[in-house]
Amino acid sequence: MPTLDLILEVILLTVKVAVLTQIIFALPMPLTWLERKIAGHIQVRLGPWRVGPHGILQPFADAIKLLFKEDIVPDKADKILFKIAPLIAMVPAFAVFAAIPLGDTFKIPVIGAEVKLYLSDMNVGALYILAIGGLSVYGMILGGWASNSKYALLGGLRCSAQMISYEIAVSFAVIGVVMLSNSLNLLEIVKSQGGSFLSWNFLYLPVGPVWFAIFLIGSVAEINRIPFDLSEDEGTLSSGYHTEYSGMRFSFFMLAEYVAMVTVSILSVIFFFGGWNAPFAFLSFIPPIAWFMGKVCFFIYFFMWVRFTLPRYRYDQLMKIGWKILIPLSLVNILITGLMLI
Amino acid sequence: MEDGKKGLDIFGLIKSVLFTDFVKGLVITLGYNVSRSITLRYPDTEKWIPYRRWRGMHTLNKDANGRELCVACELCSRACPTQCITVIPMEDATGRGIADRVAKVWKVDLVRCLFCGFCEDACPTTAVRLGREYELACHDLSCTVKEREGLLKPQPVPESFEGGVVVGARFVRTPGGISVVADLSKSRKRAL
Amino acid sequence: MTLTHYLILSFILFGIGVAGVLVRRNVIVVLMSLELIFNSVNISLAAFSYYLQSLNGTVFVILSITVAAAEVAIGLAILVAVYRTRKAVNVDELDEMKG
């Protein structure tokens, strides 16, 4: 029979899952506002301004608009796949968070109880994230195919080819991190980077920065952001795989994209920038969760910053970078890392 | 390598490995990000007043005694390349105009007008001027043709006001329509 | 939970896969049925590995997944090459050896 402890743990886990899901669900709202604001300021404009002070209520207005918009399913579309494709895109983006730790433990000040800031301490955490993260491509492929439109189909095709090409480089980068930290467990990976900022994987010279560059370029391509968002390139494909989508289903795709961006930011921090460890030992009075959030926010800002700095690559350039630069580079880098670890 | 040089360009290689161009771009965009926006808060709080040479909606002027300068000579309608100005003269000795001949009808079709300013040039008495009114959008076609009575009214921005500045403004919503009321006392130069 | 449970699941999937290979005509679906067969074998290998407490099965599942990936890549490459010249995807339209 289940004991009281087990029941308590299940309840705690359920509460944690619910809270985390709510947070992730709400996250795209501030992120869309932030992205438009940053876009505006980089282009010497103001960005959203009229709804609320500094346009801060703009995402709510957008959400209401998307909710009440007519949900159009094209006549010749594959109805069932068209309807479930946005969900297929969204579910893996959330499922990834089962393995992502947001910190070690957190002591609630008044009660004194300790709460674990992760859902599961998975032995194969890094592999799980790679595997589940790769699944969200199905939403895009199936959505593109089911729309029965040439732009959507081309977007889906580009997306699948891009995903296959860059997943290799990203997995190699993760393998490099696993070699440096000696574990597939994300908590262990963070623990191995404790101490000062000199023990971060990013500063494991000379291979650390190379792994980080490979990881960053590869994951930007995998989450379909500029400069590699060829599968939703409005210049040539009108809107890529979600051309035919509108209303709520469209917003599911956008939700998946923003959550993926947050995931990649978190992973960059965990893999290369020491997770919730403080950069200097004397700064460790600041709680770890604050360090973690700060680093993640920097990366989120960085992705938006890059988006409004670089132009979009051509498709052949994308494939060339993937196959002719990143993959050979990562192979060489694995060799060097192995030699350094002997 | 584009210029056909043989051999390895070591310096260029190092530059591309260190992503120098990318970092340069990032620095530039970061600079813009923290710089002041140049957006005009039109129509809420600010409005752009054009220079005097701006060619906006037509105005019909009066002289210092309040008499109409227009003598209905029809030169403006002749000069107009799109034939959007209609002038019908009539006799009037009551001192409405500076001469006995005044305009019975003077109207301009703003949909056809291309604001070239030929009417202004052709006018012998400087009665026709292209003013600084540029908010010409409206809900139906009734407002596209401007009659003499409307054009004779004094302009919200007087001729004497030196333009080319951003002035304070107020956005007014009334049942009759929307308008932006400029407050000429507060003005600033536009950034850039 | 016993080994038999897993073996029964494995052989049912195997039977479905074999039926798919033999009955379907579309080459792509035939390839997918082959994947089903691979998976049923993987289940039984992993089950044996667990219940015999030895690693052989697990290692061979890894190897078989790798080989399956290679097989699919080659199979689909052949399929694409054939489709370009013949414009046919049914196995009974592809029964001539000459190119």
Added chain:
Amino acid sequence: MFEQFFFYIFATVAIVSAICVISVRNPVHSAVFLIVCLLQVAAIFVLLRSPFLAAAQVFIYVGAVMVLFLFAVMVLDMGKAHWKEHLHGQSAPAAVLAGILFILLGYMALKGRMTAPLGTYNEAALVKNTEVVGRALFTKYIFPFEVVSVILLLALVGAIALVMREKRP
């Protein structure tokens, strides 16, 4: 008890989706059902205490192989004209053969006895599953590992050579 419950869920979904794979007309739908089936197999690997296998299954099979399938279906652009499949002269003997195989395998699965000796990797040793598997792969099983890597290389070269169009002068 929980384990059995989950096993039955996964097994049922796997079998139903496998039947759908071979019975639906549209190859894209087949691929979707196959993805469902492969995910269930991954879940069953978790029940068999090998999370590494489950992750590899999802990563390689579902993440790469099935994308390749969908990619091929889309590139070939098979319209509805290609979906039609008439029942074939071979179908009846094929079904009979599959049935015989089914019965034979079922008999063996139910009546078979496990006679092999138990190994050393009991539940306690399998807690660090990934590490154990990795160690075995690079020591005891290094030869098959190398063979498989050569096969992968061959497949890579072969696939490119097959699909690449020759440049006509």
